[in-house]
Amino acid sequence: MEERSKTRICVIGAGIIGGAIAEALTPQYEVTATRRNCDKINGLAGKGIKVTSDNRAAAEEADLVIISVKPVQVVPVLKEIAEAVRGKTVVSFAAAISTDILHMAAPEAHFVRAMTNIAVRVRKGYTLFSLQQDLSKERFPDLEKVLLNLGEIQQVEEQYLDVLTAMSGSGPAYIFTVVESMIYGALREGLPRNLALKAAAYTAIGASCLLLETGKHPSELRDMVLTPGGVTIDGIYELEESRIRTAFMKAIGAASEKGRTLSEEARAHALSDME
Ligand SMILES: NC(=O)c1ccc[n+]([C@@H]2O[C@H](COP(=O)([O-])OP(=O)(O)OC[C@H]3O[C@@H](n4cnc5c(N)ncnc54)[C@H](OP(=O)(O)O)[C@@H]3O)[C@@H](O)[C@H]2O)c1
CATH class of the missing domain: 1.10.3730.10 (ProC C-terminal domain-like)
Incomplete structure (x- = not known):
């Protein structure tokens, strides 16, 4: 059996996807999971995951930070932990939030934007990810190894992530x-x-x-x-x-459009927060 890695990972926002990610990573890594209402994730503690509502302390102790809160919560959470993630790699699984928005909220962190799906619960997710502009994989060489615990992975250009969210995430x-x-x-x-x-x-x-x-x-x-x-x-x-094909084409189109709208709203929100 492969030895457990010494890499410490924290998952901020251990809800449906974050909880599943935390569980999938636990056999290989030391994992801390956060949410505001910890009572709801006490079950994770029994699975060897450290549970806390202190995002800052969790990010401080981690080598890799994963964000899996709702899109609208991403910027406030990043601002809260901005100091703790200086120089660290942060992977955001939030739909529609682009790396330039992530960067605005915590300028000294290195961002990876990812999208996966609910099949992570059985480690059969399909995780698509793209690196912030100019970020080298050498910054966190184990990134792909970590993501492979969730299922299949694929690096893509960020411009494709909104439609991939509509297709693979949804x-x-x-x-x-x-x-x-x-x-x-x-x-x-x-x-x-x-x-x-x-x-x-x-x-x-x-x-x-x-x-x-x-x-x-x-x-x-x-x-x-x-x-x-x-x-x-x-x-x-x-x-x-x-007209089943038209129905699916319209579904993917509508979900992609929603992603783009959320993205614009998040950008406006992030910019107004910066003022
Ligand atoms: N569900 C999916 O199939 C899926 C697939 C791919 C990607 N995603 C993405 O994953 C993200 C989460 O989606 P979800 O479906 O897992 O939603 P969810 O179940 O509502 O999970 C979000 C979690 O974030 C926690 N949270 C909110 N504010 C927080 C804060 N300030 N600090 C720490 N934790 C906080 C919430 O718990 P408290 O209220 O207790 O804090 C909640 O457990 C979204 O951005 C979504 O786009 C979801």
């Missing part, structure tokens, strides 16, 4: 909607609930693995299932009538 909610709809379809046909759930979930896993392992385009793989005069084409015909 994505599990879309996939759950698809899976739930398939389950309902099967229930109407009399399939037992558990069997329907497993069939839908394993089908989603299998299709995803096939996409990634073959590198083929989804339409090519779909054609392999569409036997002429077979059963699948009748199902696809119904989906096309419901």
Whole structure:
């Protein structure tokens, strides 16, 4: 078994995502988790995570600081810990908050903006990240090693992060909607609930693995299932009538737009705070 690293990590804002990140990192790192209402994360203490509501002390003691509060809380939290994170690497998982806003709030920290998803709870997240302009990976060489504890990782240009947030961060909610709809379809046909759930979930896993392992385009793989005069084409015909592709394109567009709006609001807020 790999020896536990001596790197100390603090997760500020141990809610849904922050709590999952803290748990995923704990086997390898010494982790401290914070939130204002610590009663809600006492469960983490039983898992070897230090729990506190003192953000400043937690950031002071940490080698790497992770921020996972809501977007609107990011600037106030960074201002609170600005002294404690001088010269340190800070990874923000908040949607829509760009590295230039992060930098304005705590100018002497080095920022990584990241987006992951709820699958971090089972260490199968897909974490996309970009480094603040001019930040070298050498500043915190173990960054990728740390993020790999959450699942797959991918470095991207920051300009793509808003749409990736709409797609990958929000994505599990879309996939759950698809899976739930398939389950309902099967229930109407009399399939037992558990069997329907497993069939839908394993089908989603299998299709995803096939996409990634073959590198083929989804339409090519779909054609392999569409036997002429077979059963699948009748199902696809119904989906096309419901304009399913337009619905998904609109969903990703709407969520991306919301991200951009939040980003502008956060920038205005950060700037007004600086005055
Ligand atoms: N949920 C997702 O699937 C998902 C996916 C990817 C990224 N994200 C991003 O992750 C961030 C958190 O989302 P979430 O869904 O995990 O929200 P959440 O469950 O509300 O978590 C936010 C946490 O921050 C804590 N907090 C608020 N102010 C604080 C402060 N001053 N100091 C310390 N802790 C503070 C809150 O606890 P107290 O009120 O007790 O302080 C809360 O537990 C967001 O920026 C979101 O964009 C979420």
